[in-house]
Amino acid sequence: MNFDFTERSIELQEKLKSFMEQHIYPHDRDRSQFQQENLWQHYPKMEEWKAAAKAEGLWNLFLPKGYGDLSPGLTNLEYAPLAEIMGRSRGSDEAFNCSAPDTGNMEVFAKYGTPAHQIKWLTPLMNGEIRSAFLMTEPDVASSDATNIETSIVKDEDEYVINGRKWWSSGAMNPSCKVFIVMGKTDTSAPRHSQQSMIIVPKDTPGVEIIRPLSVYSSFDSPEGHAEIKLTNVRVPASNLLLGEGRGxxxxxxxxxxxxxxxxxxxxxxxxxxxxxxxxxxxxxxxxxxxxxxxxxxxxxxxxxxxxxxxxxxxxxxxxxxxxxxxxxxxxxxxxxxxxxxxxxxxxxxxxxxxxxxxxxxxxxxxxxxxxxxxxxxxxxxxxxxxxxxxxxxxxxxxxxxx
Ligand SMILES: Cc1cc2nc3c(=O)[nH]c(=O)nc-3n(C[C@H](O)[C@H](O)[C@H](O)COP(=O)(O)OP(=O)(O)OC[C@H]3O[C@@H](n4cnc5c(N)ncnc54)[C@H](O)[C@@H]3O)c2cc1C
Structure with missing residues (x-):
């Protein structure tokens, strides 16, 4: 194992450190002071920082080079010290379009999405124009064992109909969040690990109801938040299913x-x-x-x-x-x-x-x-x-x- 960072990684580390000094750290304290009246609003400077980070080439650095043209070309080892620098200021990763759960969701769209999914969801996510959430955990079952998940995804001609209740959907309270990746069951009679599928659900689909934000040690983690969400007869086109039934x-x-x-x-x-x-x-x-x-x-x-x-x-x-x-x-x-x-x-x-x-x-x-x-x-x-x-x-x- 050789932990000498490449020249590119070192250069980006220096650039990122000075970006943090210039833009992020001076505002750390204001950013953490969310009050009732500005809950679920973006920190005013966030869009400005995103534009500056993009202009400086500090954008989407998380996406590993295996993703070809979509990726800025770093390995996981080259990106790791950059994530460490971002971790010094909680939430700063959004300024670089490197925050969870979008990073994982972008990987899913890039790896398993069709060209149509990618145009509709991956491109605006990679541009930092929208955000997303990942809906797996459910209040009614022990979700650390994901085979317990009960949300149903049922085929009805050229649509799927989704019913279930989710919680801890990080990012879903964010006003910019426009799309969910939902895990549920398409076939309860299949072998234990082939019952589950993942499907794309636009947040504004009828039947999607945000029940409440959950707090983490008394903080709402605004503006991302962690939502409890009810899905009642939510209908999406069958083409929204990712990869295929049973491949969740x-x-x-x-x-x-x-x-x-x-x-x-x-x-x-x-x-x-x-x-x-x-x-x-x-x-x-x-x-x-x-x-x-x-x-x-x-x-x-x-x-x-x-x-x-x-x-x-x-x-x-x-x-x-x-x-x-x-x-x-x-x-x-x-x-x-x-x-x-x-x-x-x-x-x-x-x-x-x-x-x-x-x-x-x-x-x-x-x-x-x-x-x-x-x-x-x-x-x-x-x-x-x-x-x-x-x-x-x-x-x-x-x-x-x-x-
Ligand atoms: C801040 C936050 C953000 C989250 N974001 C998301 C998100 O974006 N999307 C999403 O889908 N989920 C999210 N989650 C949910 C998270 O993944 C689940 O809470 C976690 O998987 C545990 O599931 P559970 O809460 O149902 O706990 P349970 O499954 O009920 O487990 C409770 C406890 O049982 C014990 N236990 C379980 N299995 C074992 C074992 N094998 N051996 C010994 N003890 C065991 C552990 O102590 C465990 O903590 C988030 C959670 C938090 C707190």
Whole structure:
């Protein structure tokens, strides 16, 4: 494994750092101050930043070079440090059209969409003109096991009719969100992993009802939000079905590998930023006659945090490198490992930084609370920790006994 970044990646890292300094960081605090009256509205500067990022070639960098002309041409390993830089400011990835769930959905449209799907949905998504949501999880069933999903997708001549209830549909509250990719069952009598399909549902289709936004630790994550959605007799053309009936799991597998690297690298950026803030804060303040930085327990926390971040970074870069070389399937164990290790590491490191800040650490005066929330929610979103351990443990035993 060679972790020397290419010249192109280093050049983009420098460019992105100065973009963040110039445009994003000065507004970090205003951006997190959403009030009732501006909930579900875009931060006014977002469109300006998107135009500037596009002009500077900092656009759609997430889409790996395997996607040909659609891709700006980076490997996952080249993109990973860029995602880390974006992670220092939560939500800044939207300025570069690199935010979830659009990134995963764009990969789905690029990989499995027909030319007509691509013209209608992929092009405006890649241009940053619209946003999208991915509707898999349901309130009525344990969705960490996606074979439980109950939403029905039933063929009726040249249409499909969809009925079900979804929640945790990230991005769906966003006024710019125009399209959903919905997972449901087309054939409940088929083998367990061939019952599910994915279908494109425009958000304004009759029968789509946004029930409510869900909060994450009391924040609505505005303007994206996480919606609960009811689908009642929603009719879409049969041509909206992606790839074919019973191929939902196949699409889900293809969607998740690079997306996990993006989340993990952004979390590493958040953890690193938290440690940087901690180091500055303890060097400034004094208690019991000395700088806080000179207490042994604080030094241990700093040293431990730095070790944990670096371990997580190398693990995630190794995973990105393996995806580049062997695809998401070949890298499945490393993908599970980063998903297990990095969100927990982020929570631990950020928690130490919060403690070292005293009262300020839990307030709106630092981004620490939002970093911690991000780490904590990724321990559940994209599959809970336990599910990844369950699958990784199974893979490792199977590999050992097959030798
Ligand atoms: C902020 C946020 C954003 C999200 N965004 C989206 C989105 O955009 N689209 C979408 O479809 N979903 C989204 N999700 C949903 C997420 O993917 C699910 O919450 C997750 O898969 C778990 O499903 P569940 O909530 O039904 O929990 P359940 O399946 O009910 O599981 C509950 C708990 O059971 C335990 N458990 C489950 N399986 C095992 C096991 N094998 N071994 C041991 N313990 C186990 C775990 O502790 C788990 O947390 C999001 C969730 C959050 C919190």
């Amino acid at each position: 799991f196949e699409i889900a597998q293809g969607r998740l590998g690079p997306g996990r690297v993006h989340h993990c690298m952004r979390l590493i950026g958040a953890a690193q930023a938290a440690l940087d803030l901690m180091c500055k804060r303890v060097a400034e303040r004094e208690a019991f006659g000395r700088k806080i930085k000179d207490f042994s327990s604080i030094r241990q926390h700093i040293a431990k945090s730095a070790c944990e971040i670096e371990q997580a970074r190398f693990l995630t870069l190794a995973c990105a490198d393996k995806i580049d070389k062997y695809g998401a399937k070949g890298a499945k164990n490393l993908i599970a490992m980063i998903k297990i290790v990095v969100p927990q590491m982020t929570c631990d490191v950020v928690d130490r930084a919060i403690q070292a800040h005293g009262g300020m650490g839990v307030s709106q005066d630092t981004p620490l609370a939002s970093y911690w929330t991000y780490g904590r929610l990724v321990r559940i979103a994209d599959g809970p920790d336990e599910v990844h351990m369950y699958q990784l443990g199974r893979n490792l035993v199977n590999e050992a006994i097959s030798q």
